[in-house]
Amino acid sequence: MAINKYLRILLASALFAMTTVSASAATTIPGKIEAEAYVAMAGVQLETCSEGTQDVGWIDTGDWMAYAITVPTAGSYTIQYRVASPNSTAVISADYNAGANQLGTIAVPNTGGWQNWTTISQTVTLPAGSYNLGLFAQVGGFNVNWLNIVANGTTPVGPAGYTWCASENGSYTFSQTVDVAYGANGAFNYKSAVSGTITFNNATFGDPIVGVVKAGFYKPSGSSSSLIGLNSGAQMTCQFVNNTNGAYANSSIYALLIARNSAGKFCYLDKNGNMNLCVAGANASSYSVKLSDFSGFQFPTYLDSGRMYISYGSPLSIAINTDVNGNVGIAFPNIENPSDPNINIYFDWIEFAVLNNQIWCNTTQVDQFGLPMAMELFQGSASSYSSFGKVGITESRAAIMSEYNAAVPAAFQGLAGTYRILAPLHGSFGAGLANGNYFDSYVNSVWSQYTNSSLSLSIGAAVYTGKVGSDNRLAFTTPGNSTVYFVGKPTSQAVWGGLGQLATGNSVELQLEAQICAAFHRHVIDNPANLTNVSAYYGAAPTDYFSKFWHAHSINGRAYGFCYDDVNDQSSTLTCSSPRGIILTVGF
Numbered sequence: 001m002a003i004n005k006y007l008r009i010l011l012a013s014a015l016f017a018m019t020t021v022s023a024s025a026a027t028t029i030p031g032k033i034e035a036e037a038y039v040a041m042a043g044v045q046l047e048t049c050s051e052g053t054q055d056v057g058w059i060d061t062g063d064w065m066a067y068a069i070t071v072p073t074a075g076s077y078t079i080q081y082r083v084a085s086p087n088s089t090a091v092i093s094a095d096y097n098a099g100a101n102q103l104g105t106i107a108v109p110n111t112g113g114w115q116n117w118t119t120i121s122q123t124v125t126l127p128a129g130s131y132n133l134g135l136f137a138q139v140g141g142f143n144v145n146w147l148n149i150v151a152n153g154t155t156p157v158g159p160a161g162y163t164w165c166a167s168e169n170g171s172y173t174f175s176q177t178v179d180v181a182y183g184a185n186g187a188f189n190y191k192s193a194v195s196g197t198i199t200f201n202n203a204t205f206g207d208p209i210v211g212v213v214k215a216g217f218y219k220p221s222g223s224s225s226s227l228i229g230l231n232s233g234a235q236m237t238c239q240f241v242n243n244t245n246g247a248y249a250n251s252s253i254y255a256l257l258i259a260r261n262s263a264g265k266f267c268y269l270d271k272n273g274n275m276n277l278c279v280a281g282a283n284a285s286s287y288s289v290k291l292s293d294f295s296g297f298q299f300p301t302y303l304d305s306g307r308m309y310i311s312y313g314s315p316l317s318i319a320i321n322t323d324v325n326g327n328v329g330i331a332f333p334n335i336e337n338p339s340d341p342n343i344n345i346y347f348d349w350i351e352f353a354v355l356n357n358q359i360w361c362n363t364t365q366v367d368q369f370g371l372p373m374a375m376e377l378f379q380g381s382a383s384s385y386s387s388f389g390k391v392g393i394t395e396s397r398a399a400i401m402s403e404y405n406a407a408v409p410a411a412f413q414g415l416a417g418t419y420r421i422l423a424p425l426h427g428s429f430g431a432g433l434a435n436g437n438y439f440d441s442y443v444n445s446v447w448s449q450y451t452n453s454s455l456s457l458s459i460g461a462a463v464y465t466g467k468v469g470s471d472n473r474l475a476f477t478t479p480g481n482s483t484v485y486f487v488g489k490p491t492s493q494a495v496w497g498g499l500g501q502l503a504t505g506n507s508v509e510l511q512l513e514a515q516i517c518a519a520f521h522r523h524v525i526d527n528p529a530n531l532t533n534v535s536a537y538y539g540a541a542p543t544d545y546f547s548k549f550w551h552a553h554s555i556n557g558r559a560y561g562f563c564y565d566d567v568n569d570q571s572s573t574l575t576c577s578s579p580r581g582i583i584l585t586v587g588f
Contacts, residue, residue, distance in 0.1 A: 026068035026130050029077065030151050035144040038065040039132065049145055050115035051082075051552065052406040057114065060140035066098075066132040067147070074128040078150045083108050084117045085142035092142075094124060095134045108142045112535035117145060117552055227581035230382040231298045234273055235354055237581040238308070239296030244588035245396070247312075250292035253586065254315040256284055257297060258330060259306030259352075266320075266328050273298030278320045280328050288315035303354040307332070310371060310586050311347035318342075335368050336426050346370055346419055350584065359579035362572045363392040364560040365550045369421040372397055372587040374555065377574045385580040391558050391572035393550075397588050400553060407552070408545040411435045415546065423562070424546050425496040439492040439520060442542050446525050447489050450474060456528060459511050466512075476512060485509045487516060495520045496544075498563035518567035521547055532568050 027033050035056040036046050043063035049055035056065060071077075079094060090108035095101055103124040111118045126149075135144070228239050242250055257269040258278065267275040268287035271294040278284070288311070297308075309316055319331040333342040348370035352361035363375055374392035378385045393400065404421060405413045411434075415427040428434045451468040457476070458464070464485065466476035474487040485508050488501035495502065495517060502513040519525035522536075523543035530536035534557075538548035547561025551570070558572045565571045 026070040029069050029071045029126065029149045031069075032146060032148040033067050033069075034146050035065070035082075037067065039068045040066040047143075050407045051117055051145055052403040055084075055143050055145040057143045059137050059142055059144070061137055063140060064134055064136045065144075066134045068130070069133050069149070070130040071126045071128050073151070074126065075151060076123060077126050078121050078123050079103075080119050080121045080148040080150065081106070081108075082117055082119050082145035082147075083142050084111045084114055084145070086110060086113050087141040089139050090142040091138040093136045093138050094122065095136060096126070096131050098132065099134060099136070105138055110535050112533075112537065112539050114143055116535070116539070118557065227378060227385065227583070228295045230580070231273055233300075234298040235301045235357070236299045236359070236579045237296050238299060239581070239583055240291050241583060241585040242291065243585050244312075247588045251290055252313055253291045254288040254309075254311045255291060255297070256288040256309040256311070256316055256318070257306065258284065258287070258309075258318075259303040261304075262302045264304075266330055269297055269299070269303070271297070273300065275300055275303075278328050278330065280320055280322045282320045284318035284320060284330070285315040299354050301354065301356055303352065306352045306354070307349050308352070308584075309347055309349045310373065310584075311342075311345050312371070312588070314345060316342050316345065316347055335420065335422060344419060346588070348373060350375055354579065357579075358575070358577050360573060360575045361582065362560055362574065363554075364572070365421075365423065365546075366560050366563055366565075367423050367426060369400070369550070370419065372400060374585040374587075375572075375574070376583045376585075377576065377579060378581045378583070379576045379578055380580045381578070382580070388576045388579075389574045391555050391574060392585075393554055394585075394587070395553060403553065404549055407549050409541075411438070412545045421546075423496075424544070425493060429492065429496055431491075431493050437492055438542055439490075439495045442520065442523070442526075443490060443492070443495070446520075447472070449526060455525075457512055457515050457531075459508065464508070464512060474512075474516075483508075485512060487513055490517075490520070496562070514564040515567055518562075518564045521562050521564075534568070534570065537570075 027037075034053065036054045038056075041056075041064065043058070043060055044056050044065060045058040046054045047057045081092060083092075085108050087108075088110040091105050092108060093105040094103040096103065103126075104122055106120055106122040108120065109118065135147075228237050230237055240250075240253075240255065242248070242253060244253070258266060259269070259275075261267050261275055266278040268278055268284065269275055270287070271289045276287075278287075288309075316333060318333065321329050321331055323329040333347070334340045335343070337343065348368070350361060350363050350373065352359065359377070361375065361377060363373055372393040372395055374390060374394050376390040377388045379388040380386055395403075401416060401421070404416055411428070412424070415422045415424065424435070424438070428436075429438050430436055447468055450466070454465050454467050455474065456463055456465045462478045462481075464476040464478045466474040466485075466487070468489075469475045472489050476485040476487070477483075486505065487509060488504075490501040494500040498514070498517050502517045503510070505513070515531070516525060519531055521544040522538055523540050524530040524533070524536055527536070538544065538551075544562060547559070547565065550559035550561040551557050553559075554572065558570065559565065560571045560573070566573055
């Protein structure tokens with residue numbers, strides 16, 4: 001009711017007028033602030049957030065929140081807002097000192113729903129001191145989950161209050177006093193009350209380096225990540241950053257790289273950059289390399305169908321066998337088999353192909369989530385290169401596990417276990433299991449819809465239009481082509497895994513099936529106008545809440561949550577020519 005909101009505004013305004021900022025209670029900047037942690041507000045309310053804890057909602061035009069902050073150093077900062085909105089007109093403005101000092105405005109995009117989250121940013125100039133930062137709804141109609149304020153000219157290495165770990169040498173600037181531990185193989189020395197800039201190098205400090213962050217911790221502005229040297233004849237390098245917060249030393253983290261060579265044979269890459277044939281009867285545990293035993297991989301010019309596994313505590317046990325034709329095969333971990341020797345090991349992997357000066361690489365949750373990993377790809381020459389792109393997950397594993405169960409419906413919560421979160425098809429959504437018919441009603445509805453109306457899909461410049469015929473298949477045609485292309489009615493399992501009816505036929509049918517599969521996962525196939533509208537994805541049930549979660553918790557919203565997540569360029573795939581290196585940050 002309007003009178004209740006008016007009373008809230010009066011009370012909140014009175015509170016704001018009386019508020020003085022205590023430096024001990026304020027958030028030190030740089031730092032992250034939960035939206036519900038305001039010291040005063042007008043007109044807003046709290047609600048349960050799909051990303052965990054609470055968010056601030058019911059924000060109308062003229063509503064505001066104030067947050068107590070302490071800024072040790074005046075300068076340029078970026079405010080990141082985690083927002084959600086079904087509207088396209090919302091606008092936030094920021095200010096301090098009760099609106100006396102304006103910091104500018106930023107538009108809130110239409111994210112497709114009140115709990116469909118995205119991050120937006122604006123650059124501001126903040127003075128030193130302790131004061132209230134205000135958020136004002138110039139135009140309402142949005143929710144806020146959190147704010148993160150980052151100092152410009154610096155690259156955050158770890159957020160305030162967390163433990164930071166790295167194996168990279170170089171000069172780092174501590175924005176406030178911290179304690180630092182350094183050393184190798186678990187034998188650490190300590191420096192307390194470190195401030196300013198300190199240089200780490202193997203000769204002095206050993207590897208890995210561990211910093212316990214009491215406040216902001218940043219690499220100097222203008223610095224770029226240094227890649228390890230490129231050996232003669234190698235295409236690129238791959239190195240690692242240990243971000244397990246001290247849970248696992250480099251001596252307890254194993255990397256295993258298996259790929260096909262130019263002859264199509266399975267090989268493993270050793271720590272010296274040599275491709276060696278996998279031998280039937282062997283076990284790939286002997287092919288694994290401890291991170292403490294090398295600086296990183298040297299990739300040759302040809303690596304096809306590659307997987308690089310990361311495991312904690314022990315190498316993976318992967319049998320090398322032969323297929324029915326006598327060719328060497330790989331018994332990769334079976335996460336559905338409780339007797340698999342790797343079932344109680346923390347592990348995950350990335351996928352890639354390096355083919356004669358080109359690379360395709362991605363992180364993936366198509367089968368499972370085991371570990372948070374972030375992959376940065378660099379492009380250039382041996383000595384001159386720059387970052388091409390970064391994908392993956394930067395949150396801790398504990399945060400991901402907690403946020404997952406808070407964000408997904410009950411049917412999907414059972415996919416989370418101690419060692420991994422299973423993809424739906426590997427869990428209770430399999431045929432004959434509790435949620436095995438998850439997509440059936442939606443498939444039936446869509447098939448009925450396109451019996452009476454048509455579905456149009458584009459492949460390049462060609463538009464294919466289809467209807468369900470008497471044989472219960474979608475029949476597609478395109479102008480100037482007399483061929484009819486068919487897609488059969490899928491089962492729920494075919495949707496989940498891109499299997500059966502969604503993985504058969506000629507090249508055109510396979511492309512049509514990929515788009516149809518993706519549209520079922522995203523719950524947009526019944527509205528063709530939304531096939532490429534990212535803000536409409538996952539907006540209604542039944543939808544793939546598993547994939548929705550990974551997009552919400554991955555860098556730039558890019559993730560491989562299901563097999564055809566690359567439709568409309570939503571996957572975590574990075575591809576470029578002249579690849580120079582990968583930095584893979586592994587977390588816990």
